[in-house]
Amino acid sequence: xxxxxxxxxxxxxxxxxxxxxxxxxxxxxxxxxxxxxxxxxxxxxxxxxxxxxxxxxxxxxxxxxxxxxxxxxxxxxxxxxxxxxxxxxxxxxxxxxxxxxxxxxxxxxxxxxxxxxxxxxxxxxxxxxxxxxxxxxxxxxxxxxxxxxxxx
Amino acid sequence: xxxxxxxxxxxxxxxxxxxxxxxxxxxxxxxxxxxxxxxxxxxxxxxxxxxxxxxxxxxxxxxxxxxxxxxxxxxxxxxxxxxxxxxxxxxxxxxxxxxxxxxxxxxxxxxxxxxxxxxxxxxxxxxxxxxxxxxxxxxxxxxxxxxxxxxx
DNA sequence: TATGCGATGTAATGTTGTAACGTCCAACGA
DNA sequence: TCGTTGGACGTTACAACATTACATCGCATA
Numbered sequence: 517x518x519x520x521x522x523x524x525x526x527x528x529x530x531x532x533x534x535x536x537x538x539x540x541x542x543x544x545x546x547x548x549x550x551x552x553x554x555x556x557x558x559x560x561x562x563x564x565x566x567x568x569x570x571x572x573x574x575x576x577x578x579x580x581x582x583x584x585x586x587x588x589x590x591x592x593x594x595x596x597x598x599x600x601x602x603x604x605x606x607x608x609x610x611x612x613x614x615x616x617x618x619x620x621x622x623x624x625x626x627x628x629x630x631x632x633x634x635x636x637x638x639x640x641x642x643x644x645x646x647x648x649x650x651x652x653x654x655x656x657x658x659x660x661x662x663x664x665x666x667x668x
Numbered sequence: 669x670x671x672x673x674x675x676x677x678x679x680x681x682x683x684x685x686x687x688x689x690x691x692x693x694x695x696x697x698x699x700x701x702x703x704x705x706x707x708x709x710x711x712x713x714x715x716x717x718x719x720x721x722x723x724x725x726x727x728x729x730x731x732x733x734x735x736x737x738x739x740x741x742x743x744x745x746x747x748x749x750x751x752x753x754x755x756x757x758x759x760x761x762x763x764x765x766x767x768x769x770x771x772x773x774x775x776x777x778x779x780x781x782x783x784x785x786x787x788x789x790x791x792x793x794x795x796x797x798x799x800x801x802x803x804x805x806x807x808x809x810x811x812x813x814x815x816x817x818x819x820x
Numbered sequence: 821t822a823t824g825c826g827a828t829g830t831a832a833t834g835t836t837g838t839a840a841c842g843t844c845c846a847a848c849g850a
Numbered sequence: 851t852c853g854t855t856g857g858a859c860g861t862t863a864c865a866a867c868a869t870t871a872c873a874t875c876g877c878a879t880a
Binding site: 664 | 787790793798813815
């Protein structure tokens with residue numbers, strides 16, 4: 517199996533990388549965005565916009581509306597700082613922002629934690645299949661629900 | 669590319685096949701279930717539970733609550749009569765109930781229509797990757813968003 | 821200063837999904 | 851025949867997720 521290798525960021529290093537990537541994309545790294553990214557990055561399970569809104573509200577001592585969170589999450593997804601997990605209606609920080617490729621997410625139905633696999637050959641095959649069917653501008657959504665090793 | 673071949677049902681034939689499959693699974697083929705399946709089968713785009721509830725309500729001349737629709741859709745998904753499209757929060761009738769395998773859905777962002785591909789090698793590879801990572805009881809969710817040939 | 825623009829705030833509303841509990845009816849055994 | 855049981859469906863309420871429209875704020879710059 518072909519596996520994609522790259523540096524995985526965490527903690528402060530991840531926030532740094534996110535900031536760089538966002539600025540690189542011509543967007544601003546504001547306090548609000550930093551706070552939302554920081555909160556998102558603390559989760560190892562996919563976080564809903566409302567989860568994030570609650571925590572950011574606490575952190576700031578002032579209500580932050582889901583609305584604002586969605587706006588920023590959308591931006592993060594568009595700039596590859598975060599990923600949306602469709603089967604969970606939730607979001608994950610991208611541990612390697614700036615590195616553009618498709619991810620495969622594994623989500624445990626039991627504990628909710630998500631891990632991700634990078635297998636470029638597999639994802640390219642999915643892309644190829646879609647393009648062969650006449651699709652363009654394809655964005656694969658590849659997620660696997662199941663029971664993780666710890667919950668086995 | 670490996671492609672999976674089988675008979676695709678449509679219309680009355682599809683309803684027949686669905687009924688057989690459901691009975692086969694030890695469940696009842698009730699009027700309500702028949703109506704919901706019939707409505708679902710008329711869509712070529714993924715249908716939300718609420719869309720279905722509205723149409724079934726019309727058809728019956730009596731309000732059918734989303735609740736009831738969800739119950740039956742869950743049953744259909746469990747017995748492979750229908751599929752949930754995670755990235756659309758919506759459902760599609762399975763055009764070959766009784767035939768158990770993973771599907772790849774292509775959903776057009778522009779017109780919303782969904783087509784499906786069966787590529788057993790591809791889906792097996794996804795399963796294998798998840799199992800290799802320690803996951804069990806895996807249920808792959810493979811969807812591709814993009815622009816279809818007609819909307820290109 | 822004014823004015824334009826991106827970011828965020830606020831409120832309302834729309835959409836999707838679940839929980840809890842009640843009723844109906846068919847099947848079945850006493 | 852009657853009571854009991856269990857599955858299917860009804861009803862209501864609510865929880866969770868997402869968007870729309872418009873207001874405000876602050877900064878850059880004409």
